[in-house]
Amino acid sequence: MDAAFAAAMRPAFAGDIARNQGMPRYDLQLWIAPASGALTGTEQIRYTNRTGAPLNDIALRLYPNFPTDVFGKGGDVRMDVSDVTADGQAIAPRLVAQDTAVLLDLPQPLGPGASTxxxxxxxxxxxxxxxxxxxxPSYYxxxxxxxxxxxxxxxxxxxxxxxAESAFYAATxxxxxxxxxxxxxxxxxxxQNADGTTTRLVRTGPVREFALAxxxxxxxxxAAGDVAVNVYTERGTGLDAAQVxxxxxxxxxxxxxxxxxYPYAExxxxxxxxxxxxxxxxxxLIMxxxxxxxxxxxxxVTAHEVAHQWWYGVAGNDIFRQPWLDEALAQYSGILYAEDVAGPAVAEADWQREVARRYRGALADGNLPIGLAIDEYPSFNVYYRTVYGKGPVFLRTLREQLGDAAFFTALQDYYTRNRYGVGTTASFQQACEQASGQPLGALFAEWVGRSAAP
Ligand SMILES: [Zn+2]
Known part of the structure:
Protein backbone atom coordinates (compact mmCIF):
# COMPACT_ATOMS: atom_id res chain seq x y z
CA MET A 1 0.00 0.00 0.00
CA ASP A 2 1.82 3.11 -1.15
CA ALA A 3 1.84 6.38 0.76
CA ALA A 4 -0.44 7.98 -1.85
CA PHE A 5 -3.48 6.41 -0.19
CA ALA A 6 -3.06 8.87 2.68
CA ALA A 7 -3.98 11.68 0.27
CA ALA A 8 -7.57 10.43 0.35
CA MET A 9 -7.83 10.78 4.13
CA ARG A 10 -8.08 13.72 6.48
CA PRO A 11 -4.70 13.90 8.22
CA ALA A 12 -6.16 12.69 11.53
CA PHE A 13 -7.33 9.49 9.81
CA ALA A 14 -4.26 8.65 7.71
CA GLY A 15 -3.53 5.84 10.19
CA ASP A 16 -6.73 4.05 9.10
CA ILE A 17 -4.87 2.85 6.02
CA ALA A 18 -2.25 0.86 7.90
CA ARG A 19 -4.87 -0.31 10.41
CA ASN A 20 -7.05 -1.87 7.71
CA GLN A 21 -4.51 -3.75 5.58
CA GLY A 22 -6.67 -6.89 5.74
CA MET A 23 -9.35 -5.26 3.59
CA PRO A 24 -9.50 -6.07 -0.11
CA ARG A 25 -7.50 -3.86 -2.43
CA TYR A 26 -8.75 -3.13 -5.93
CA ASP A 27 -6.48 -1.92 -8.71
CA LEU A 28 -8.63 -0.60 -11.54
CA GLN A 29 -7.54 0.57 -14.98
CA LEU A 30 -10.52 2.16 -16.70
CA TRP A 31 -10.95 3.59 -20.18
CA ILE A 32 -14.04 5.69 -20.79
CA ALA A 33 -14.94 6.01 -24.48
CA PRO A 34 -18.21 7.92 -24.93
CA ALA A 35 -17.84 7.82 -28.72
CA SER A 36 -18.11 4.04 -28.68
CA GLY A 37 -20.52 3.97 -25.73
CA ALA A 38 -18.19 1.79 -23.69
CA LEU A 39 -16.18 1.59 -20.53
CA THR A 40 -13.45 -1.03 -20.63
CA GLY A 41 -11.27 -2.01 -17.76
CA THR A 42 -8.87 -4.35 -16.13
CA GLU A 43 -9.12 -5.17 -12.48
CA GLN A 44 -6.95 -6.81 -9.89
CA ILE A 45 -8.35 -7.64 -6.49
CA ARG A 46 -6.06 -8.61 -3.66
CA TYR A 47 -8.40 -10.61 -1.45
CA THR A 48 -7.77 -12.13 1.95
CA ASN A 49 -10.22 -14.72 3.21
CA ARG A 50 -11.52 -13.24 6.46
CA THR A 51 -14.62 -15.47 6.60
CA GLY A 52 -13.11 -18.02 8.99
CA ALA A 53 -13.87 -20.92 6.64
CA PRO A 54 -12.29 -22.20 3.41
CA LEU A 55 -13.69 -20.70 0.22
CA ASN A 56 -14.18 -22.72 -2.96
CA ASP A 57 -15.38 -19.76 -4.97
CA ILE A 58 -15.57 -15.98 -4.91
CA ALA A 59 -18.54 -13.98 -6.22
CA LEU A 60 -18.27 -10.62 -7.94
CA ARG A 61 -21.33 -8.45 -8.47
CA LEU A 62 -21.95 -6.83 -11.86
CA TYR A 63 -24.19 -4.01 -10.63
CA PRO A 64 -24.72 -2.38 -14.04
CA ASN A 65 -26.61 -5.55 -15.02
CA PHE A 66 -29.36 -4.95 -12.46
CA PRO A 67 -32.83 -4.75 -14.03
CA THR A 68 -34.58 -1.42 -14.60
CA ASP A 69 -35.50 0.04 -11.22
CA VAL A 70 -38.86 1.37 -10.05
CA PHE A 71 -37.89 4.85 -11.28
CA GLY A 72 -37.08 3.57 -14.77
CA LYS A 73 -33.34 3.93 -14.27
CA GLY A 74 -30.93 1.23 -15.40
CA GLY A 75 -31.57 -1.97 -17.29
CA ASP A 76 -30.19 -0.41 -20.47
CA VAL A 77 -26.51 -1.31 -20.10
CA ARG A 78 -24.52 -4.51 -19.92
CA MET A 79 -21.26 -5.54 -18.26
CA ASP A 80 -19.27 -8.69 -19.06
CA VAL A 81 -16.02 -10.06 -17.71
CA SER A 82 -13.29 -12.05 -19.45
CA ASP A 83 -9.74 -13.32 -18.97
CA VAL A 84 -10.27 -14.18 -15.31
CA THR A 85 -7.40 -15.60 -13.30
CA ALA A 86 -6.68 -16.36 -9.66
CA ASP A 87 -2.96 -16.17 -8.88
CA GLY A 88 -2.34 -16.53 -12.60
CA GLN A 89 -4.49 -19.64 -13.11
CA ALA A 90 -7.35 -19.27 -15.58
CA ILE A 91 -10.95 -19.45 -14.33
CA ALA A 92 -14.15 -19.73 -16.35
CA PRO A 93 -16.59 -17.27 -14.74
CA ARG A 94 -20.18 -18.45 -14.27
CA LEU A 95 -22.93 -15.84 -14.62
CA VAL A 96 -25.53 -16.12 -11.85
CA ALA A 97 -28.30 -14.06 -10.19
CA GLN A 98 -29.86 -12.77 -13.42
CA ASP A 99 -26.37 -11.95 -14.73
CA THR A 100 -25.78 -9.54 -11.83
CA ALA A 101 -22.88 -11.65 -10.56
CA VAL A 102 -20.15 -14.01 -11.67
CA LEU A 103 -19.01 -16.94 -9.57
CA LEU A 104 -15.30 -17.66 -9.84
CA ASP A 105 -14.44 -21.26 -8.95
CA LEU A 106 -11.02 -21.12 -7.35
CA PRO A 107 -8.36 -23.56 -8.63
CA GLN A 108 -7.86 -24.66 -5.03
CA PRO A 109 -9.73 -23.74 -1.83
CA LEU A 110 -8.65 -20.51 -0.18
CA GLY A 111 -8.08 -21.20 3.49
CA PRO A 112 -8.98 -18.84 6.32
CA GLY A 113 -6.46 -16.01 6.43
CA ALA A 114 -5.00 -16.92 3.03
CA SER A 115 -4.85 -14.40 0.19
CA THR A 116 -5.32 -14.58 -3.55
CA PRO A 137 -21.44 4.32 -10.04
CA SER A 138 -20.50 0.73 -9.17
CA TYR A 139 -19.06 0.29 -12.68
CA TYR A 140 -16.64 -2.55 -12.02
CA ALA A 164 -20.48 -4.41 0.04
CA GLU A 165 -17.64 -4.38 2.50
CA SER A 166 -15.06 -1.64 2.71
CA ALA A 167 -11.95 -1.85 0.53
CA PHE A 168 -9.10 0.25 -0.85
CA TYR A 169 -9.08 1.42 -4.44
CA ALA A 170 -6.24 2.52 -6.69
CA ALA A 171 -7.69 3.59 -10.02
CA THR A 172 -6.15 4.77 -13.27
CA GLN A 192 -2.38 14.27 -20.88
CA ASN A 193 -1.72 11.59 -23.47
CA ALA A 194 -0.72 12.12 -27.11
CA ASP A 195 -4.00 10.62 -28.36
CA GLY A 196 -6.22 13.35 -26.92
CA THR A 197 -7.02 11.54 -23.71
CA THR A 198 -6.17 12.33 -20.12
CA THR A 199 -5.26 9.78 -17.48
CA ARG A 200 -6.07 10.40 -13.82
CA LEU A 201 -4.73 8.53 -10.82
CA VAL A 202 -7.14 8.11 -7.93
CA ARG A 203 -6.71 6.65 -4.46
CA THR A 204 -9.29 5.99 -1.77
CA GLY A 205 -9.19 5.24 1.89
CA PRO A 206 -11.32 2.36 3.17
CA VAL A 207 -14.59 2.86 1.25
CA ARG A 208 -17.64 0.69 0.71
CA GLU A 209 -17.54 1.05 -3.07
CA PHE A 210 -16.08 3.18 -5.82
CA ALA A 211 -18.10 5.57 -7.97
CA LEU A 212 -17.11 7.79 -10.86
CA ALA A 213 -18.66 10.16 -13.36
CA ALA A 223 -15.05 23.52 2.56
CA ALA A 224 -15.98 22.04 5.91
CA GLY A 225 -12.87 22.44 8.02
CA ASP A 226 -10.15 20.51 6.19
CA VAL A 227 -12.63 18.60 4.01
CA ALA A 228 -13.03 19.89 0.45
CA VAL A 229 -16.57 19.81 -0.96
CA ASN A 230 -16.82 19.90 -4.77
CA VAL A 231 -20.10 20.11 -6.66
CA TYR A 232 -19.97 19.36 -10.38
CA THR A 233 -22.73 19.95 -12.86
CA GLU A 234 -22.75 19.58 -16.62
CA ARG A 235 -22.26 22.99 -18.25
CA GLY A 236 -25.58 24.36 -19.41
CA THR A 237 -27.84 22.70 -16.82
CA GLY A 238 -28.27 26.07 -15.08
CA LEU A 239 -28.35 24.27 -11.71
CA ASP A 240 -27.03 26.24 -8.75
CA ALA A 241 -23.98 24.16 -7.86
CA ALA A 242 -22.60 26.90 -5.59
CA GLN A 243 -25.69 26.79 -3.38
CA VAL A 244 -25.57 22.99 -3.18
CA TYR A 262 -15.93 12.18 8.36
CA PRO A 263 -12.59 10.47 7.67
CA TYR A 264 -11.96 11.39 4.03
CA ALA A 265 -10.22 14.43 2.56
CA GLU A 266 -13.00 15.37 0.17
CA LEU A 285 -19.34 10.89 -4.60
CA ILE A 286 -23.05 11.66 -4.40
CA MET A 287 -25.31 11.75 -7.46
CA VAL A 301 -32.16 15.99 -0.03
CA THR A 302 -28.59 17.31 -0.03
CA ALA A 303 -28.43 16.93 3.74
CA HIS A 304 -30.01 13.45 3.51
CA GLU A 305 -27.43 12.32 0.94
CA VAL A 306 -24.51 13.84 2.83
CA ALA A 307 -25.72 11.97 5.93
CA HIS A 308 -25.43 8.71 3.97
CA GLN A 309 -21.67 9.21 4.08
CA TRP A 310 -22.07 8.31 7.78
CA TRP A 311 -25.05 5.95 7.48
CA TYR A 312 -24.28 3.44 4.70
CA GLY A 313 -20.85 4.81 3.71
CA VAL A 314 -18.64 4.63 6.78
CA ALA A 315 -21.05 2.76 9.07
CA GLY A 316 -22.52 0.30 6.61
CA ASN A 317 -25.63 -1.85 6.87
CA ASP A 318 -27.39 -4.61 4.98
CA ILE A 319 -29.43 -2.43 2.63
CA PHE A 320 -31.55 -5.41 1.53
CA ARG A 321 -32.53 -6.74 4.95
CA GLN A 322 -32.15 -3.76 7.29
CA PRO A 323 -32.59 -0.78 4.97
CA TRP A 324 -34.14 1.32 7.74
CA LEU A 325 -30.74 1.69 9.39
CA ASP A 326 -29.30 3.99 6.76
CA GLU A 327 -32.49 5.44 5.27
CA ALA A 328 -34.31 6.38 8.48
CA LEU A 329 -31.07 7.77 9.91
CA ALA A 330 -30.41 9.79 6.74
CA GLN A 331 -33.99 11.11 6.77
CA TYR A 332 -33.75 12.14 10.40
CA SER A 333 -30.28 13.60 9.83
CA GLY A 334 -31.84 15.90 7.23
CA ILE A 335 -34.16 17.19 9.95
CA LEU A 336 -31.26 17.56 12.40
CA TYR A 337 -29.37 19.60 9.83
CA ALA A 338 -32.33 21.95 9.44
CA GLU A 339 -32.68 22.18 13.22
CA ASP A 340 -28.98 22.98 13.71
CA VAL A 341 -28.32 25.22 10.74
CA ALA A 342 -31.65 26.77 9.71
CA GLY A 343 -33.60 26.83 12.97
CA PRO A 344 -36.77 25.25 14.37
CA ALA A 345 -39.22 26.83 11.92
CA VAL A 346 -37.40 25.42 8.90
CA ALA A 347 -36.96 22.08 10.67
CA GLU A 348 -40.70 21.92 11.35
CA ALA A 349 -41.53 22.78 7.73
CA ASP A 350 -39.10 20.08 6.54
CA TRP A 351 -40.62 17.62 9.01
CA GLN A 352 -44.12 18.25 7.66
CA ARG A 353 -43.06 18.10 4.00
CA GLU A 354 -40.54 15.24 4.11
CA VAL A 355 -41.64 13.07 7.04
CA ALA A 356 -45.15 13.69 8.41
CA ARG A 357 -46.83 13.41 5.02
CA ARG A 358 -45.17 10.06 4.35
CA TYR A 359 -45.83 8.86 7.90
CA ARG A 360 -49.56 9.42 7.36
CA GLY A 361 -49.19 7.30 4.24
CA ALA A 362 -47.39 4.59 6.22
CA LEU A 363 -50.22 4.51 8.75
CA ALA A 364 -52.75 4.20 5.94
CA ASP A 365 -50.63 1.39 4.45
CA GLY A 366 -51.19 -0.64 7.61
CA ASN A 367 -48.49 0.76 9.89
CA LEU A 368 -45.92 -1.91 9.06
CA PRO A 369 -42.72 -2.17 11.11
CA ILE A 370 -39.78 -0.14 9.80
CA GLY A 371 -37.33 -3.01 10.22
CA LEU A 372 -38.48 -5.36 7.46
CA ALA A 373 -36.36 -6.53 4.53
CA ILE A 374 -37.12 -4.68 1.31
CA ASP A 375 -38.85 -7.69 -0.24
CA GLU A 376 -41.14 -8.01 2.79
CA TYR A 377 -42.88 -4.74 1.88
CA PRO A 378 -45.69 -5.21 -0.64
CA SER A 379 -44.43 -2.42 -2.92
CA PHE A 380 -41.72 0.19 -3.23
CA ASN A 381 -44.17 2.92 -2.25
CA VAL A 382 -45.16 1.13 0.97
CA TYR A 383 -41.48 0.55 1.75
CA TYR A 384 -40.75 4.19 1.00
CA ARG A 385 -43.51 5.65 3.16
CA THR A 386 -42.74 3.26 6.01
CA VAL A 387 -38.96 3.58 6.13
CA TYR A 388 -38.68 7.26 5.08
CA GLY A 389 -41.82 8.42 6.90
CA LYS A 390 -42.30 6.21 9.94
CA GLY A 391 -38.54 5.63 10.30
CA PRO A 392 -37.67 9.20 11.35
CA VAL A 393 -40.76 9.31 13.59
CA PHE A 394 -39.27 6.32 15.43
CA LEU A 395 -35.92 8.09 15.75
CA ARG A 396 -37.59 11.22 17.09
CA THR A 397 -39.53 9.07 19.56
CA LEU A 398 -36.28 7.40 20.60
CA ARG A 399 -34.62 10.80 21.06
CA GLU A 400 -37.48 11.97 23.28
CA GLN A 401 -37.30 8.81 25.37
CA LEU A 402 -33.49 8.83 25.73
CA GLY A 403 -32.95 12.57 25.97
CA ASP A 404 -30.55 14.44 23.70
CA ALA A 405 -27.34 13.52 25.54
CA ALA A 406 -27.90 9.76 25.47
CA PHE A 407 -29.44 9.81 21.97
CA PHE A 408 -26.46 11.53 20.37
CA THR A 409 -23.99 9.46 22.37
CA ALA A 410 -25.73 6.37 20.99
CA LEU A 411 -25.46 7.65 17.41
CA GLN A 412 -21.77 8.40 17.91
CA ASP A 413 -21.13 4.99 19.48
CA TYR A 414 -22.97 3.18 16.68
CA TYR A 415 -20.97 5.15 14.11
CA THR A 416 -17.62 4.56 15.79
CA ARG A 417 -18.16 0.84 16.44
CA ASN A 418 -19.22 0.19 12.87
CA ARG A 419 -16.65 2.40 11.17
CA TYR A 420 -15.81 0.72 7.80
CA GLY A 421 -17.91 -2.21 8.99
CA VAL A 422 -21.54 -3.30 8.86
CA GLY A 423 -23.94 -2.24 11.60
CA THR A 424 -27.12 -4.08 12.51
CA THR A 425 -30.43 -3.31 14.17
CA ALA A 426 -29.11 -5.23 17.18
CA SER A 427 -25.94 -3.14 17.40
CA PHE A 428 -27.98 0.06 17.05
CA GLN A 429 -30.34 -1.01 19.83
CA GLN A 430 -27.38 -1.99 21.98
CA ALA A 431 -25.75 1.42 21.50
CA CYS A 432 -29.02 3.10 22.54
CA GLU A 433 -29.41 0.87 25.60
CA GLN A 434 -25.83 1.37 26.73
CA ALA A 435 -25.94 5.14 26.27
CA SER A 436 -29.23 5.49 28.15
CA GLY A 437 -29.15 2.63 30.63
CA GLN A 438 -32.71 1.85 29.52
CA PRO A 439 -33.95 -1.51 28.25
CA LEU A 440 -35.42 -0.75 24.82
CA GLY A 441 -36.57 -4.17 23.63
CA ALA A 442 -40.25 -3.27 23.81
CA LEU A 443 -39.81 0.05 21.97
CA PHE A 444 -37.73 -1.56 19.21
CA ALA A 445 -40.17 -4.46 18.92
CA GLU A 446 -43.07 -2.03 18.56
CA TRP A 447 -41.47 0.18 15.88
CA VAL A 448 -38.73 -1.83 14.22
CA GLY A 449 -40.65 -5.05 14.49
CA ARG A 450 -37.86 -7.50 14.98
CA SER A 451 -36.50 -8.76 18.23
CA ALA A 452 -33.13 -7.08 18.13
CA ALA A 453 -31.91 -8.36 21.48
CA PRO A 454 -28.15 -8.98 21.18
ZN1 LIG B 1 -31.36 7.73 1.25
Missing amino acids: TLALSFRASIVAWRDGSFPL PMLAVREGDAWRLDVTRFADHVY ITAPSDLTVIASGSTIGEA AGNFARAQA ARVAAAALADFDRRFGA LDIQLLPYEYDGGDEFPG LYAGGAVGAGTRY
Missing part, protein backbone atom coordinates in the same frame (compact mmCIF):
# COMPACT_ATOMS: atom_id res chain seq x y z
CA THR A 117 -5.03 -12.11 -6.39
CA LEU A 118 -7.90 -12.11 -8.86
CA ALA A 119 -7.34 -10.50 -12.24
CA LEU A 120 -9.81 -9.94 -15.04
CA SER A 121 -10.89 -7.73 -17.90
CA PHE A 122 -14.33 -6.25 -18.28
CA ARG A 123 -16.36 -4.23 -20.70
CA ALA A 124 -19.60 -2.35 -20.13
CA SER A 125 -21.86 -0.21 -22.22
CA ILE A 126 -22.44 3.32 -20.96
CA VAL A 127 -25.42 5.59 -21.56
CA ALA A 128 -25.39 9.36 -21.15
CA TRP A 129 -27.77 11.03 -18.72
CA ARG A 130 -30.14 13.57 -20.26
CA ASP A 131 -27.59 16.35 -19.66
CA GLY A 132 -24.94 14.47 -21.65
CA SER A 133 -22.86 13.43 -18.63
CA PHE A 134 -21.96 9.86 -17.67
CA PRO A 135 -22.69 8.97 -14.04
CA LEU A 136 -20.90 5.62 -13.57
CA PRO A 141 -16.95 -6.15 -10.84
CA MET A 142 -17.30 -5.83 -7.05
CA LEU A 143 -16.80 -8.45 -4.35
CA ALA A 144 -20.07 -9.79 -2.97
CA VAL A 145 -20.62 -10.13 0.78
CA ARG A 146 -20.09 -13.61 2.20
CA GLU A 147 -22.70 -14.62 4.76
CA GLY A 148 -22.48 -18.02 6.42
CA ASP A 149 -21.74 -20.50 3.64
CA ALA A 150 -23.12 -18.44 0.76
CA TRP A 151 -22.51 -15.24 -1.16
CA ARG A 152 -25.20 -12.58 -0.93
CA LEU A 153 -26.47 -12.16 -4.47
CA ASP A 154 -29.61 -10.07 -3.90
CA VAL A 155 -31.33 -8.59 -6.93
CA THR A 156 -33.87 -5.81 -6.56
CA ARG A 157 -35.79 -3.25 -8.56
CA PHE A 158 -35.66 -0.83 -5.63
CA ALA A 159 -33.36 2.15 -6.05
CA ASP A 160 -30.32 1.18 -3.96
CA HIS A 161 -28.34 -1.88 -5.01
CA VAL A 162 -24.98 -2.15 -3.37
CA TYR A 163 -24.24 -4.23 -0.31
CA ILE A 173 -8.89 6.37 -15.34
CA THR A 174 -8.42 7.45 -18.95
CA ALA A 175 -11.01 9.53 -20.79
CA PRO A 176 -11.11 12.06 -23.64
CA SER A 177 -9.39 15.24 -22.47
CA ASP A 178 -12.52 17.36 -23.00
CA LEU A 179 -14.22 15.41 -20.19
CA THR A 180 -13.69 15.88 -16.48
CA VAL A 181 -13.65 12.66 -14.47
CA ILE A 182 -14.69 12.72 -10.82
CA ALA A 183 -14.55 9.77 -8.45
CA SER A 184 -14.70 8.49 -4.91
CA GLY A 185 -11.44 9.24 -3.10
CA SER A 186 -8.91 11.80 -4.24
CA THR A 187 -7.18 12.42 -7.56
CA ILE A 188 -3.44 12.34 -6.95
CA GLY A 189 -2.14 12.84 -10.47
CA GLU A 190 -3.16 13.69 -13.99
CA ALA A 191 -1.36 13.43 -17.33
CA ALA A 214 -17.47 11.88 -16.52
CA GLY A 215 -18.77 15.03 -18.10
CA ASN A 216 -18.14 18.53 -19.30
CA PHE A 217 -18.41 19.83 -15.78
CA ALA A 218 -18.41 23.21 -14.14
CA ARG A 219 -17.33 23.06 -10.50
CA ALA A 220 -18.36 24.92 -7.36
CA GLN A 221 -16.30 24.51 -4.21
CA ALA A 222 -16.82 24.88 -0.50
CA ALA A 245 -21.87 23.19 -2.25
CA ARG A 246 -22.66 25.58 0.61
CA VAL A 247 -25.46 23.33 1.90
CA ALA A 248 -23.36 20.17 1.59
CA ALA A 249 -20.41 21.75 3.42
CA ALA A 250 -22.66 23.00 6.21
CA ALA A 251 -24.28 19.57 6.51
CA LEU A 252 -20.89 17.86 6.56
CA ALA A 253 -19.68 20.16 9.34
CA ASP A 254 -22.90 19.63 11.30
CA PHE A 255 -22.80 15.82 11.05
CA ASP A 256 -19.09 15.81 11.82
CA ARG A 257 -19.94 17.42 15.14
CA ARG A 258 -23.13 15.43 15.78
CA PHE A 259 -22.12 11.90 14.75
CA GLY A 260 -18.32 11.74 14.64
CA ALA A 261 -15.69 12.70 12.11
CA LEU A 267 -16.61 14.88 -0.82
CA ASP A 268 -17.77 15.25 -4.42
CA ILE A 269 -21.32 15.72 -5.64
CA GLN A 270 -22.57 15.47 -9.19
CA LEU A 271 -25.68 17.62 -9.57
CA LEU A 272 -27.99 16.32 -12.31
CA PRO A 273 -31.27 17.60 -13.75
CA TYR A 274 -34.32 15.40 -13.12
CA GLU A 275 -38.09 15.54 -12.61
CA TYR A 276 -37.81 15.84 -8.85
CA ASP A 277 -35.26 16.16 -6.08
CA GLY A 278 -33.51 12.94 -5.15
CA GLY A 279 -30.15 11.33 -4.82
CA ASP A 280 -28.04 8.20 -4.93
CA GLU A 281 -25.39 7.82 -2.27
CA PHE A 282 -21.91 6.51 -2.97
CA PRO A 283 -18.85 6.95 -0.77
CA GLY A 284 -17.15 10.23 -1.55
CA LEU A 288 -27.81 14.47 -6.57
CA TYR A 289 -30.87 15.12 -8.73
CA ALA A 290 -32.53 18.52 -8.73
CA GLY A 291 -36.07 18.88 -10.02
CA GLY A 292 -35.56 22.52 -10.94
CA ALA A 293 -34.26 25.52 -9.07
CA VAL A 294 -32.37 24.60 -5.92
CA GLY A 295 -35.01 25.07 -3.22
CA ALA A 296 -36.07 23.67 0.14
CA GLY A 297 -36.50 20.18 -1.26
CA THR A 298 -33.00 20.18 -2.77
CA ARG A 299 -31.54 21.48 0.49
CA TYR A 300 -33.20 18.68 2.46
